[in-house]
């Protein structure tokens with residue numbers, strides 16, 4: 001794949017002043033009134049990503065990562081009630097209608113869904129599915145696309161999805177998402193359940209394509225090790241709220257939120273690999289059972305009475321929402 | 335076949351085997367094409383031993399696990415369970431014997447457990463099927479099992495669908511332990527879980543194994559999980575076991591090229 005000329009991103013006002021973000025989300029709130037009443041399943045989320053930048057969303061299952069990805073692609077289910085703003089290249093995504101909206105969804109934003117392995121058409125050959133996007137305006141032929149994701153084999157074009165291995169299908173999906181040179185790629189857990197050798201190839205591939213095509217990357221994962229290799233910035237979510245964000249290297253070496261530290265400790269104790277592994281006690285509650293104030297407080301060893309009031313997310317390059325953050329001497333995992 | 339010293343790994347096991355697979359060949363047929371999923375595979379697992387199975391996607395790990403459990407008839411070779419030739423038995427006595435003594439835990443508890451059943455019904459089911467205990471004894475046993483996997487007693491009447499992924503995998507483990515099996519075969523038991531929940535489940539498995547003699551066959555694509563849980567590791571590649579030996583040895587001194595690639599690809603926080 002070679003880079004083609006692209007429209008420069010518009011300037012947007014994302015609340016924090018003018019910027020040139022590809023994606024700028026501010027105060028995003030999502031509710032499912034029928035299912036969870038007034039509870040905000042995504043609650044006041046704000047973030048932005050520029051061209052060539054990559055942001056990871058991490059957090060345990062049920063924390064709202066996929067919802068955030070769907071919201072950023074304007075693909076939330078109709079039962080969702082959405083508040084706040086999402087600007088894509090300076091345009092309010094939720095104000096777009098008709099053709100414009102379809103154009104953004106089709107060509108501006110590429111998405112690799114979490115349930116990727118079921119999102120290929122089972123009855124259609126891979127070649128036919130790739131030709132479909134070519135007809136819709138991709139500059140790349142089906143074999144260009146397969147080449148770009150490291151699947152040069154002509155056999156793949158003729159194959160139906162079930163005849164491919166998991167890693168091959170995953171790469172086909174990435175090819176489809178990138179086919180129309182999106183400005184934003186949203187990849188929701190694109191490597192879970194792949195063996196590490198295939199996973200490493202996919203991560204390399206994303207890095208290489210991003211360097212070539214300069215898209216903004218929103219990468220959703222619960223694997224901190226993968227995130228540390230791929231993403232410049234990381235946003236940690238718990239219970240639909242951002243709890244800590246900042247440059248990946250800083251967050252991973254010096255976590256300030258006890259939740260971030262807990263995720264890191266669990267991950268690095270498995271790296272060490274003996275004794276009782278570090279865990280975060282308890283589990284993520286369903287939205288109707290979120291505690292008031294800090295939603296993590298019933299699992300948090302640092303929690304005190306004042307955690308019943310919601311901590312404010314600070315501003316700046318490193319943001320944090322916690323009444324009793326760790327100091328750097330508390331360590332976290334080494 | 336590649337020349338690999340498989341006797342080395344066999345020497346390291348002390349006890350009598352609970353499972354012994356000899357020279358298994360398994361073929362899948364689709365549209366007149368034959369796909370050889372296991373190509374002369376041998377593996378034995380001793381009483382109380384934990385064995386890991388690692389390897390490339392599509393290399394035959396799940397196929398081997400299912401063949402050991404009497405679910406896929408090999409075209410060649412033999413599986414014995416506590417000395418009995420599985421595929422020489424009729425299917426009903428075979429399932430009966432394995433159902434009492436060998437349990438299976440799947441990767442994704444959400445798709446392997448019936449979402450409408452209550453937690454209690456899921457855990458009780460193998461006891462009912464195997465006609466173990468009286469009604470009252472089964473109820474007590476279910477309560478004890480839930481406690482042993484760290485689930486609160488009131489979950490017993492909750493439908494499975496209302497549980498989180500980590501809670502569900504605990505239920506799956508309680509169900510697997512219900513018949514007090516000699517071995518649990520776990521196919522990717524934690525790969526659908528978060529790191530934090532994964533750590534909870536791995537701790538739990540170790541805790542169970544410390545309290546009673548239980549053999550384990552763990553299939554995983556995560557070498558860290560294998561390293562944490564197992565004594566011996568078999569590495570599969572393209573339908574064959576290409577390396578077999580103590581887990582520590584394989585980790586520190588991998589011999590086969592695929593094993594080396596695998597170890598080199600493990601993502602880590604330390605860079």
Ligand SMILES: Nc1ncnc2c1ncn2[C@@H]1O[C@H](COP(=O)(O)OP(=O)(O)OP(=O)(O)O)[C@@H](O)[C@H]1O
Pocket residue numbers: 032035041059060061062063064065066067068077079114222286287
């Ligand atoms: N269509 C929907 N209707 C109602 N609730 C939903 C819907 N989609 C998600 N939710 C709820 O929103 C919360 C966040 O879900 P989400 O799928 O974003 O989690 P996640 O962080 O992606 O988790 P995982 O790691 O398991 O993919 C969950 O409690 C989930 O049940």
Ligand SMILES: Nc1ncnc2c1ncn2[C@@H]1O[C@H](COP(=O)(O)OP(=O)(O)OP(=O)(O)O)[C@@H](O)[C@H]1O
Pocket residue numbers: 166195362363364369370371389390391392393394395396397398555
């Ligand atoms: N029902 C089936 N019909 C035809 N081929 C099959 C079937 N099940 C598996 N295979 C093929 O057999 C081979 C081994 O598959 P198996 O599921 O045992 O691999 P695995 O090592 O468990 O892989 P993974 O890590 O992806 O789970 C693969 O090439 C697969 O495509």
Ligand SMILES: [Mg+2]
Pocket residue numbers: 065066067114188
């Ligand atoms: Mg998700």
Ligand SMILES: [Mg+2]
Pocket residue numbers: 395396397
């Ligand atoms: Mg498998």
